[in-house]
Amino acid sequence: MQIKRPYALFLGDAPDQLAAKTAGGIAEWRADWCVGQVRLPDCKADLGITDLSVEAAAKAGAKTLVVGVANRGGVIGGAWLDTILKAIDLGMDIAAGLHQRLADVPEIKAAADARGLQLFDVRHPAQAFAVAAGKRRPGKRLLAVGTDCSVGKMYTALSLEKEMKARGMKADFRATGQTGIFIAGSGVSIDAVVADFISGAVEWLSPANDADHWDVVEGQGSLFHASYAGVSLGLIHGSQPDALVLCHDPVRDHMRGLPDYRLPDIESCMELNLIHARHVNPRAKFVGICLNTSAMSAEAAAEMKDSLSDIFDLPCVDPLKDGVGPVVDRLADL
Amino acid sequence: MQIKRPYALFLGDAPDQLAAKTAGGIAEWRADWCVGQVRLPDCKADLGITDLSVEAAAKAGAKTLVVGVANRGGVIGGAWLDTILKAIDLGMDIAAGLHQRLADVPEIKAAADARGLQLFDVRHPAQAFAVAAGKRRPGKRLLAVGTDCSVGKMYTALSLEKEMKARGMKADFRATGQTGIFIAGSGVSIDAVVADFISGAVEWLSPANDADHWDVVEGQGSLFHASYAGVSLGLIHGSQPDALVLCHDPVRDHMRGLPDYRLPDIESCMELNLIHARHVNPRAKFVGICLNTSAMSAEAAAEMKDSLSDIFDLPCVDPLKDGVGPVVDRLADL
Numbered sequence: 001m002q003i004k005r006p007y008a009l010f011l012g013d014a015p016d017q018l019a020a021k022t023a024g025g026i027a028e029w030r031a032d033w034c035v036g037q038v039r040l041p042d043c044k045a046d047l048g049i050t051d052l053s054v055e056a057a058a059k060a061g062a063k064t065l066v067v068g069v070a071n072r073g074g075v076i077g078g079a080w081l082d083t084i085l086k087a088i089d090l091g092m093d094i095a096a097g098l099h100q101r102l103a104d105v106p107e108i109k110a111a112a113d114a115r116g117l118q119l120f121d122v123r124h125p126a127q128a129f130a131v132a133a134g135k136r137r138p139g140k141r142l143l144a145v146g147t148d149c150s151v152g153k154m155y156t157a158l159s160l161e162k163e164m165k166a167r168g169m170k171a172d173f174r175a176t177g178q179t180g181i182f183i184a185g186s187g188v189s190i191d192a193v194v195a196d197f198i199s200g201a202v203e204w205l206s207p208a209n210d211a212d213h214w215d216v217v218e219g220q221g222s223l224f225h226a227s228y229a230g231v232s233l234g235l236i237h238g239s240q241p242d243a244l245v246l247c248h249d250p251v252r253d254h255m256r257g258l259p260d261y262r263l264p265d266i267e268s269c270m271e272l273n274l275i276h277a278r279h280v281n282p283r284a285k286f287v288g289i290c291l292n293t294s295a296m297s298a299e300a301a302a303e304m305k306d307s308l309s310d311i312f313d314l315p316c317v318d319p320l321k322d323g324v325g326p327v328v329d330r331l332a333d334l
Numbered sequence: 335m336q337i338k339r340p341y342a343l344f345l346g347d348a349p350d351q352l353a354a355k356t357a358g359g360i361a362e363w364r365a366d367w368c369v370g371q372v373r374l375p376d377c378k379a380d381l382g383i384t385d386l387s388v389e390a391a392a393k394a395g396a397k398t399l400v401v402g403v404a405n406r407g408g409v410i411g412g413a414w415l416d417t418i419l420k421a422i423d424l425g426m427d428i429a430a431g432l433h434q435r436l437a438d439v440p441e442i443k444a445a446a447d448a449r450g451l452q453l454f455d456v457r458h459p460a461q462a463f464a465v466a467a468g469k470r471r472p473g474k475r476l477l478a479v480g481t482d483c484s485v486g487k488m489y490t491a492l493s494l495e496k497e498m499k500a501r502g503m504k505a506d507f508r509a510t511g512q513t514g515i516f517i518a519g520s521g522v523s524i525d526a527v528v529a530d531f532i533s534g535a536v537e538w539l540s541p542a543n544d545a546d547h548w549d550v551v552e553g554q555g556s557l558f559h560a561s562y563a564g565v566s567l568g569l570i571h572g573s574q575p576d577a578l579v580l581c582h583d584p585v586r587d588h589m590r591g592l593p594d595y596r597l598p599d600i601e602s603c604m605e606l607n608l609i610h611a612r613h614v615n616p617r618a619k620f621v622g623i624c625l626n627t628s629a630m631s632a633e634a635a636a637e638m639k640d641s642l643s644d645i646f647d648l649p650c651v652d653p654l655k656d657g658v659g660p661v662v663d664r665l666a667d668l
Contacts, residue, residue: 226468
């Protein structure tokens with residue numbers, strides 16, 4: 001599965017900016033893959049990139065219309081159908097990350113089949129995976145883990161890939177969630193894989209590679225999240241990380257979606273992740289801590305970063321404000 | 335989903351006893367649910383129960399023909415088809431735990447639909463589950479965990495349920511694998527659930543209950559198994575166990591299917607299971623160790639049980655040889 005580029009980002013009738021955050025992530029990390037945004041008249045989201053009609057997007061060379069908008073229920077909105085069908089008529093593949101499959105909407109399926117075009121439902125794995133073999137394989141791997149869901153693991157991994165490539169290192173971001181898959185152009189929505197095959201799917205996603213090549217694997221969930229921890233553990237075992245980065249949101253007062261659960265302290269979280277990582281790779285170690293400090297004052301953020309850096313003897317940064325240079329420095333010895 | 339009883343156990347053309355181990359487990363634990371075994375002429379397995387033709391099984395009152403035989407690839411053998419269709423013609427539901435679904439064999443599906451009979455593909459969850467809520471719920475729960483796969487977790491859980499019921503305690507075995515589902519009459523094949531919903535499926539399987547009721551939850555895999563650990567962790571979080579029993583096979587020299595991995599030592603295994611269990615239930619504790627000593631001399635087994643019992647201050651038994659009375663004794667204080 002490789003989604004063809006460039007993309008036209010379809011924002012539909014997004015009621016606010018948050019509803020279009022998938023498209024926002026793509027525009028931020030892969031601006032050069034996007035010919036522009038396609039919006040319906042009542043769309044309230046705006047990525048600040050060129051507005052195009054579907055026809056103009058096709059003329060600009062777009063190969064895929066990416067449905068970068070979500071709605072409650074994850075279904076394909078009736079208001080979106082005309083645009084999607086027009087894009088197919090103009091020769092574009094369609095890609096979406098919704099619960100409902102594009103291929104399950106009869107008009108879309110029929111139109112794509114008639115034109116010989118592809119439909120990518122990136123939330124739904126397109127293939128069967130093997131059970132994980134657990135064998136060590138060449139190449140190096142970094143995994144972003146978290147104290148909770150949605151604490152910046154994808155942004156951290158993408159920042160690391162960008163910095164590593166800027167330094168001329170061999171590195172690939174390996175996407176495990178829907179937005180990440182659009183940004184990478186391929187990947188596996190790991191939480192949608194059948195439970196027996198979580199680690200096997202990660203082994204497939206991050207295969208043997210050059211000894212000096214780094215796979216930067218997007219993490220999911222947290223070992224401490226009572227809903228999703230199995231996914232997080234399968235990611236650790238499947239990726240056999242040489243390096244781990246801990247991601248954390250300092251202002252969150254409970255686990256996402258679980259009001260009864262406080263976030264773990266950073267030390268416990270690192271310890272537990274290391275126990276599981278060292279079971280499959282005895283050399284696994286943490287190389288940095290990445291904070292989302294967007295809701296903190298500059299002083300409070302600086303104090304916290306200094307303090308954590310001292311306690312754990314690791315670089316501690318906000319990837320979006322500070323970059324991740326000091327974390328990448330730590331990879332040189334691995 | 336409730337599989338109707340009594341069962342006729344279909345052994346097909348099983349080439350050896352092991353191929354019919356699903357039927358063997360049902361006959362051992364639920365003899366009074368089974369009218370007998372149905373075997374093809376070249377069947378090499380024998381459960382030592384009444385041999386019946388399908389017609390005789392129907393006359394004896396069988397409501398469901400259980401396909402209790404597996405073959406390489408998990409497909410529905412051509413040689414089995416006549417028997418399955420005859421059972422449907424005689425008014426029986428059909429239940430199987432193979433990879434291939436009964437419902438995907440056109441002749442079987444058409445015949446069952448025509449008669450208004452049910453097909454149970456117990457390896458494939460029949461419903462969607464919610465994401466786990468992580469909330470404490472009334473009732474008590476015991477979970478069997480293991481140093482590895484296939485170390486006796488199901489037999490341990492069934493022994494515990496039997497002993498608890500014999501003592502007049504409120505207890506239900508909660509099945510998480512295919513053989514267990516036939517034995518319980520219902521359950522969830524937890525390793526076939528989509529990764530995001532592992533813990534949610536366990537919450538569904540073990541709902542709120544009387545304060546003095548015990549769910550005895552069948553474990554799967556091991557936190558130390560590099561292929562399946564995500565399933566094991568989801569089971570811990572979803573079941574929120576008050577009590578844990580550790581299952582172990584002392585003569586195994588590497589993890590099942592993973593020649594590069596030794597089994598964890600019992601202390602590390604208990605510690606790691608407790609960390610995860612206490613995250614969702616701070617009162618979680620181990621109440622016993624269950625060994626499969628079938629390949630050990632009586633002296634070696636006795637010595638090992640005494641030694642482990644001393645070290646961990648817990649009862650240590652082989653459930654099939656010693657029963658699990660001392661383990662159930664420990665539940666009184668919980």
